[in-house]
Amino acid sequence: MADESTPLILSDAYGSYVAVGDSFSEGVGDPGPDGTFVGWADRLAVLLADRHPEHSFRYANLAVRGKLLDQIVADQVPRARELAPDLVSFCAGGNDIIRPGTDPDDVAERFERAVADLSGSVGTVMVTTGFDTRDVPVLRHLRGKIATYTAHVRAIADRYDCPVLDLWSLKSVQDRRAWDGDRLHLSPEGHTRVALRAGQVLGIPVPAEPDQPWPALPPRGTLEVRRDNIQWAREYLVPWIGRRLRGESSGDHASAKGSLDPYTIKQQIRPTA
Numbered sequence: 001m002a003d004e005s006t007p008l009i010l011s012d013a014y015g016s017y018v019a020v021g022d023s024f025s026e027g028v029g030d031p032g033p034d035g036t037f038v039g040w041a042d043r044l045a046v047l048l049a050d051r052h053p054e055h056s057f058r059y060a061n062l063a064v065r066g067k068l069l070d071q072i073v074a075d076q077v078p079r080a081r082e083l084a085p086d087l088v089s090f091c092a093g094g095n096d097i098i099r100p101g102t103d104p105d106d107v108a109e110r111f112e113r114a115v116a117d118l119s120g121s122v123g124t125v126m127v128t129t130g131f132d133t134r135d136v137p138v139l140r141h142l143r144g145k146i147a148t149y150t151a152h153v154r155a156i157a158d159r160y161d162c163p164v165l166d167l168w169s170l171k172s173v174q175d176r177r178a179w180d181g182d183r184l185h186l187s188p189e190g191h192t193r194v195a196l197r198a199g200q201v202l203g204i205p206v207p208a209e210p211d212q213p214w215p216a217l218p219p220r221g222t223l224e225v226r227r228d229n230i231q232w233a234r235e236y237l238v239p240w241i242g243r244r245l246r247g248e249s250s251g252d253h254a255s256a257k258g259s260l261d262p263y264t265i266k267q268q269i270r271p272t273a
Contacts, residue, residue, distance in 0.1 A: 108152030
C-alpha cells in the first residue's frame with residue numbers, strides 16, 4: 001500500500017488541461033507584464049507542460065471573473081467538454097455563496113450536476129474547496145456557509161473520484177501577503193502557492209513547499225491597522241457593495257483568455273519571493 005507521500009495520480013498522463021471557473025481561476029490579483037492576469041491555473045499549466053516536449057501540451061483558461069455557478073455551467077462547461085482535455089480544474093460557486101440569501105446546499109446540488117456532466121466527457125476533474133475566511137474582514141461572517149459548501153465539495157469529490165485542491169487547509173494563504181490589496185483575490189505569491197499545492201495534488205514534483213513559512217514581519221500597531229482598514233474600505237469595499245446594489249459584476253465586460261501556450265506563460269510570469 002502506498003504511503004501518504006506517494007502520488008496517487010500519474011501527472012505525465014495529462015497532455016492537456018482546461019481551467020473552468022471565476023476570478024480565482026482567471027488569475028485576478030496576479031498581473032503579467034502585459035496586464036493580463038496569470039494566476040494559479042496558468043502557473044499549474046506551466047508545471048504540467050514542463051513534463052512534456054515543448055509546445056506539445058494543450059491548455060485553455062475559460063475562467064471569467066464575477067461569474068456565478070450557473071453562468072459557468074452554461075458558458076464554460078460545454079466548451080470544456082468539446083476540448084475533451086485530460087484534466088479540468090472546476091472551481092465554481094464561490095460568488096454564489098457570498099451573495100445574501102443563497103443556500104450552500106442548493107449551490108452544491110447544482111455543482112454536483114456539473115461535475116457529473118464533466119466527468120463523463122473529460123479525463124479527470126479536479127475540484128477546489130473554499131478558503132478559510134476567518135481573517136478576511138468582508139467574508140468572515142460567511143465562514144459557516146463556506147465551510148458547509150466545502151464539506152459538500154469534498155463529498156462530491158469522493159462520489160466522482162475527483163482530486164481535491166484543498167484551499168481550506170493551505171495555511172500559508174492565511175497570511176495577508178498571500179492576498180491582493182482588495183483582500184478578495186490572491187497576490188502573485190498566493191497564486192504561486194496554490195499552483196504548487198495543485199501540483200502536489202496531481203503528483204507533480206514541485207520546486208517549493210506551498211506551506212513553507214513566510215519571513216517574519218515586524219508587529220503592526222493599532223493605528224496602522226485601522227488606517228489600512230479605512231483605506232481598504234474606501235478603495236475596495238464601497239465600490240464592491242455598490243456593484244452588488246446595482247446588480248453589476250466585475251465580469252460583465254470581461255472575456256476568457258482561451259487557449260494559451262504554457263511556454264509563453266513561463267517566459268512572462270514574474271518570479272515571486
